[in-house]
Amino acid sequence: MNTHQHNIAIIGGGCAGLSAAATLTERGYSVTLFEASSQLGGRARTVVVENKDLLQLLDNGQHILLGAYHATLSLLEKAGVKENEAFLRLPLQLNMVSSSAKSIFSLKSVNYLPAPFNMLVGFIFCKGLSFKDRITALTFMRHLQSSNYEIINDKPLVKFLKLHHQSAKLIQMLWEPLCLAALNTPIAKASSKIFLNVLRDSFSGNKKNSDFLIPKLDLSKIISHPLGHYIQARGGSIKLNHRIRTLVEVDNGFNLETRQGTFNFSHVIVATSPARTDKLLEQLPKLKTSRDKTDHYQYQPIYTIYLQYPIETKLPQVMCGLSNTISQWVFDRGELCGEKGLLAVIVSAEGKHQKLTQDDLALKVAKELNQAFPQLPKPLWHKVIAEKRATFSCLPDLARPTNRTAQSNLYLAGDYTYASYPATIEGAVRSGIYCANLISNAS
Structure with a gap:
């Protein structure tokens, strides 16, 4: 050479x-x-923001990596990044909370079983779905595995899910949150083929592929x-x-x-x-x-709303999903990276929130959090970081x-x-x- x-x-x-x-x-x-x-x-990247005359470092968005991101993890390891210091690794778990402070859906992979049984058994024992929905989801997952997560004709994901008899509740609680997290594109527009590629990498092979890796340090x-x-x-x-x-x-x-x-x-x-x-x-x-x-590309935004509460404030879990709200995911950065009392809320993809001013959006999000977690006091300050063209729209074909x-x-x-x-x-x-x-x- x-x-x-x-x-x-x-x-x-x-x-x-x-x-x-x-x-x-x-x-x-x-x-x-x-x-x-x-x-x-x-x-x-990390950005410097000013809050009440204080300078603070905040990530320009709350990112989640997957255990299947082998190229990224290998590259960071070469550069001397120690995974256990940089990330909190969580076996796949979805905890969806309603605006009425109820846990309405919970799915956890069964960590002592190899893939794909860790997820299949997780579906059997998940909370918030009817027996029929659980069987439908299991049948669908088995079909995807047998077809190696491949389809011939791409189509919007919501159409593909309905073709496979996924109920409105299954779509709302499971597939839509995963689609927004993975593709940052509304489920009515998102590419089924690309979504299935992410599922294949996450749910086949090593069971650690489906783990969430949440940054514990500034990006x-x-x-x-x-x-x-x-x-x-x-x-x-x-x-x-x-x-x-x-x-x-x-x-x-x-x-x-x-x-x-x-x-x-x-x-x-x-x-x-x-x-x-x-x-x-x-x-x-x-x-x-x-x-x-x-x-010809279209683009999708990601809004990250940081809310600072008194330092003793904690969430029940380090990461929670929210349903029927503008807010989609909330992270407790005190538990993640020692930023006590700081919560980060993610709002992915296009939607009504884009018509709100940043202050109005932060106020709306704070109200939603207070309904979902009634123990929360009023936030001390907020900061909205809007990436208007965060990602390309991941459309079919x-x-x-x-x-x-x-x-x-x-x-x-x-x-x-x-x-x-x-x-x-x-x-x-x-x-x-x-x-x-x-x-x-x-x-």
Whole structure:
């Protein structure tokens, strides 16, 4: 392998760009990573917010990883991240609470049994479903396993579930929360095929694949800081506050123009958001009419509402789902990461909440929490972090670019290029590693 002949630029310091850079520097390649902002991490980062004249670090969203995210966990391990320090690992459990303070649905995998029996027995003994619903869910899961979670014709997930006789209650309590958590797309629009891919990875193979991994540290400490150090320790260069203005083909590769100057590279991996990628590729004639376009994409928001309560405030569980509310999931960050009394509420995908002001949304969420958990006092302060275009809408048969482009030595990385997965950290990491492999294999 002639790595010294390769001078590789990676545009974008999110999870895809970081995984590509880490993989290539580990293999001895010369890599320069350009990030337009002042910090790495993309959508998985920590932000500084001001509350009552105090500066506080908060994640830009409350993320959940799955035990099936093997590429992400392996990459973080290489970078020195110890899983037990970085994440709380919970065997799959769904606890749905109503606005009237009642537990209305509870499903736990049976941890002493191997997969898939841990989930099948979990369904038998779950609470909040009729015997008929439990049998229907079990029958459906067995059908998915026997078909290897594959379908020929993609369709909106709600239609697929109804075809398989999943009741309104099963959809509301089980499938819709899982769909929102995995795809961040309303169940009426979401791709059945992609949802089943996530189920397959989670519910087949090792029973730990279905575990939830909830970050116990700031995301920057888990992802961008250790990966940035790993890249630089292996000779990689990271240029923050370097926005790429133009990307053009020249005789010996590509020129990247920034405000700080023009740089030349033999290979380029574009690891920016789909909308930004389209703009970067404008001056490459071979890509004008190619499949690499993403201008047809729609996007979904994620709102994270942080509510600070008195420090003695605790929830019954570290993570609870809420039903018939705007709020979908609530996390006790005091139990997770020592931020005593701080609760994080997730509102995924599009909905009525987008019409509310941030203060009104926080007030609505606080009222919903107070109804579900009557012991909660009034919050001391709130902060809403809105990612308006957090993920692409994961629609049926969505045309998605491949990592290899029609332009020689130019590659695309990002969760939107990993066609079998939704917009997740794992999809982004896999795409970056795949681009690195394409360059290595061509050397």
